Amino acid sequence: MLQTTAAQSLDEIYRTLRPEPLDTPAALAAFYQEAINQTRGGDKMRRIRLRLNRAAQDGIPFKACIMGHRGVGKSTELSRLIEQVKGEFQAVRFSAVTALDPSNFRPLDVVLLLMAEVAEQTAKPVAEGGAGKPPSDYRLQEIWDWFASEERVRTEAREMAASVEAGAGVQADSLWGQILGLFAALKGEIKYASTREKTVVEYRVSRLSSLIAVANKLLDECNRLLREATGKQWLLVGEDFDRAGIPSARIEELFITYANIFQDLRAHLIFNLPIGLYYSTDGAQLPFATDCSFVLPDTPVYTLEHQPNEGGRQALVEVLTARMDVNLFAPEQMQRAIVASGGNLRDLFALVNYAADSALLRDDPDPKIDAADITGAIVNLRSEYERRLGQSPFDQEDITYEQKAERLQAVYSGDKAAQVPDPVLYSLLNARAVQEFNGQRWFGVHPLVVDVLAGQGRVERLASGEVPGGAL
Incomplete structure (x- = not known):
């Protein structure tokens, strides 16, 4: 059952960060955050x-x-x-x-x-x-x-x-x-x-x-x-x-x-x-x-120009604050989870749950979700996104990874023509590799997928090694 009071310890997080919808008045009153809608049109x-x-x-x-x-x-x-x-x-x-x-x-x-x-x-x-x-x-x-x-x-x-x-x-x-x-x-x-x-x-x-x-x-x-x-x-x-x-x-x-x-x-x-x-x-x-x-679009964590979307990120901070004591995160680690989620609540909850379990398994007397825990959660979820980019004999359309990668690069660069729907874009939308944002209908590449593209040399890194629009 969903716990409707904020988790005060790591071993309570799984009770509040659940992927089930808020389907009772009590759950809505406890956890629903109006700020989410303000960021998505x-x-x-x-x-x-x-x-x-x-x-x-x-x-x-x-x-x-x-x-x-x-x-x-x-x-x-x-x-x-x-x-x-x-x-x-x-x-x-x-x-x-x-x-x-x-x-x-x-x-x-x-x-x-x-x-x-x-x-x-x-x-x-x-x-x-x-x-x-x-x-x-x-x-x-x-x-x-x-x-x-x-x-x-x-x-x-x-x-x-x-x-x-x-x-x-x-x-x-x-x-x-x-x-x-x-x-x-x-x-x-x-x-x-x-x-x-x-x-x-x-x-x-x-x-x-x-x-x-x-x-x-x-x-x-x-x-x-x-x-x-x-x-x-x-x-x-x-x-x-x-x-x-x-x-x-x-x-x-x-x-x-x-x-x-x-x-x-x-x-x-x-x-x-x-x-x-x-x-x-x-x-x-x-x-x-x-x-x-x-x-209902996603909640943006980046702008179209790959700059931090402060409104979207703050809305997700409010979501987490309602469901858990955010002091259970080591400094800066909550923001890392938020960015890596791409603003998708299901992904955000999955990331934090995985990281919280990793922290608990260390047997630390006063555990917190630290950088290694978040990195492990990101790597785990990114692997799932990487699998979705591949081909399967059960796919309805025969779309190669090269076609997908070219479209992802075009969407990432802001090419308007790349946003015209076709089987390639549908495939990427269904895989959540491409996200749709706010009432202006603009598309972006999920931060975890940006990392995948960067690892393949398809997206340039800054001199610092950071990838604009990425998770790590």
């Missing part, structure tokens, strides 16, 4: 909140996407947004990597999952965030009838109805009890989609338009019930669609081929997308308006 959540409230007042579904490299804090920002709008909206969050089969899910699975989640949440007591009653039997019958020709699914639903919500007083033979059994069966199938018969998937996909119609009627009723009970509306949030391990084919099918799903569903939706998809040639086909597509 403003607070995007304030803009989303404004447009979300406008859409709700006008009775128009709000649909937006959020993008950013792993580790910039997308889930934390969504938690913060949800906390800010909790007076007007009740959020339903789900993760692509836990609720779906990441490698095999289909667009239809997302629709079914949203239907199940909203219906189940609506039936919960008001004190637990629901409306206190399930959808009407008429709406439930429409869902049941959609599966009329799938006797296997209906049989599984009846079998599961006896155990689903039994302790809550739901009768297994009631229509609501059978629908809960159906949802349980479908969630299991969705989670392990690789075992599903291809003919079942193809049959359901052929009837997707009718499912959307059923889903919209259900969403309308669940929204009405929630408004009547609490004055709120449902907000559906899909996360982790940019995680490693989800094939690009699944993402493209959901957000490009079947983009009409998002256009047609009558619900407030926020999904996160891989930033590479947004910058791809297919990006123009995404179902989210340009002014409802929000990129």
Whole structure:
């Protein structure tokens, strides 16, 4: 569990410098730092909140996407947004990597999952965030009838109805009890989609338009019930669609081929997308308006001219100060970790955790994170970045290291033409070798990668041996 008081010793650091998002009010209050947004082009959540409230007042579904490299804090920002709008909206969050089969899910699975989640949440007591009653039997019958020709699914639903919500007083033979059994069966199938018969998937996909119609009627009723009970509306949030391990084919099918799903569903939706998809040639086909597509950039530790970015560095000092006693660092070592992280919070926490463990393993009676500990952490993380620059038989594009190195040199030198998206730049962005900064959209090379280039003689060192824009 995340410890929400600052670490006072090295052996507590792993409890506060965790990569998990701040997803509770207590964690946000303890650790969230407004200064981060000031360095990366403003607070995007304030803009989303404004447009979300406008859409709700006008009775128009709000649909937006959020993008950013792993580790910039997308889930934390969504938690913060949800906390800010909790007076007007009740959020339903789900993760692509836990609720779906990441490698095999289909667009239809997302629709079914949203239907199940909203219906189940609506039936919960008001004190637990629901409306206190399930959808009407008429709406439930429409869902049941959609599966009329799938006797296997209906049989599984009846079998599961006896155990689903039994302790809550739901009768297994009631229509609501059978629908809960159906949802349980479908969630299991969705989670392990690789075992599903291809003919079942193809049959359901052929009837997707009718499912959307059923889903919209259900969403309308669940929204009405929630408004009547609490004055709120449902907000559906899909996360982790940019995680490693989800094939690009699944993402493209959901957000490009079947983009009409998002256009047609009558619900407030926020999904996160891989930033590479947004910058791809297919990006123009995404179902989210340009002014409802929000990129969360990295926090800069250097300026475009490779000079220290004091604002970005100070923001990261505040992040660390909230989570640990910074006197646990020997002089200047906190700044070294900040610079080496490239402003990415996930990398910063990884560096400090590795260095803290190194300090503890010395068996010093009064250990501090010293220069050797930070150097070891930098070397360790830099090796990971070096591996990402190579080629793999699993890469989607056949891009050589020479192509990558030439583009990195061009980005490092500030060549504007090098910032025009293409497969090489996408590859470097996905590997986090290239970073994107603030609202002006300028790119930089991660300090650890600058070190790699310098070691290969591709970037010049100063007379002092220092590498402008590097980590060491």
